Amino acid sequence: GAGVSQSPSNKVTEKGKDVELRCDPISGHTALYWYRQRLGQGLEFLIYFQGNSAPDKSGLPSDRFSAERTGESVSTLTIQRTQQEDSAVYLCASSLGPGAQNYGYTFGSGTRLTVV
Amino acid sequence: KQEVTQIPAALSVPEGENLVLNCSFTDSAIYNLQWFRQDPGKGLTSLLLIQSSQREQTSGRLNASLDKSSGRSTLYIAASQPGDSATYLCAVPTSGTYKYIFGTGTRLKVLA
Numbered sequence: 001g002a003g004v005s006q007s008p009s010n011k012v013t014e015k016g017k018d019v020e021l022r023c024d025p026i027s028g029h030t031a032l033y034w035y036r037q038r039l040g041q042g043l044e045f046l047i048y049f050q051g052n053s054a055p056d057k058s059g060l061p062s063d064r065f066s067a068e069r070t071g072e073s074v075s076t077l078t079i080q081r082t083q084q085e086d087s088a089v090y091l092c093a094s095s096l097g098p099g100a101q102n103y104g105y106t107f108g109s110g111t112r113l114t115v116v
Numbered sequence: 117k118q119e120v121t122q123i124p125a126a127l128s129v130p131e132g133e134n135l136v137l138n139c140s141f142t143d144s145a146i147y148n149l150q151w152f153r154q155d156p157g158k159g160l161t162s163l164l165l166i167q168s169s170q171r172e173q174t175s176g177r178l179n180a181s182l183d184k185s186s187g188r189s190t191l192y193i194a195a196s197q198p199g200d201s202a203t204y205l206c207a208v209p210t211s212g213t214y215k216y217i218f219g220t221g222t223r224l225k226v227l228a
Binding site: 093 | 207
């Protein structure tokens with residue numbers, strides 16, 4: 001597509017429920033990144049995909065968080081048994097090449113997750 | 117470990133002023149530097165991408181410069197407008213990695 005698309009744009013969920021957040025990167029972008037931004041804070045790296053593989057998952061905060069990518073396209077970030085501290089904006093970005101070295105990132109609009 | 121600092125943290129100016137936002141980073145072995153704009157409750161919009169071999173990039177009223185050796189970048193906004201009000205973030209990937217490290221941003225308010 002023309003840009004990075006994320007859905008849903010807003011999600012309110014009850015504590016303890018599972019949620020899935022979706023990211024559609026720009027067509028042809030092999031690299032995909034997930035970041036989290038808590039209210040009033042900076043961007044926190046979560047995970048990086050190159051193709052369908054995730055060589056760096058070091059930012060996932062706990063085993064309740066997982067992500068996958070299929071067809072070198074769509075990625076899904078899943079949070080199980082959500083907690084209130086998971087409330088944040090989840091941002092997805094894609095990049096043309098392996099890594100951000102020469103191409104920079106294009107971000108989606110984010111998913112605002114609120115856990116009540 | 118790469119650290120990115122942005123000064124000032126917040127800035128309020130009257131419409132029409134020219135202004136400079138600063139970004140500094142501790143590891144100068146970077147491939148590029150990217151400036152983003154973030155509106156409240158929204159994602160990030162890319163403004164300018166400067167490759168390590170470049171000294172500056174321009175887009176409309178925006179000009180970004182890069183001095184790798186001193187670990188600094190500046191974003192110059194000419195003739196500021198109320199629509200420029202947003203948070204401005206700079207980000208760099210560290211050599212040998214693929215992750216952008218983000219500064220904490222400068223929150224800009226342009227008063228009509």
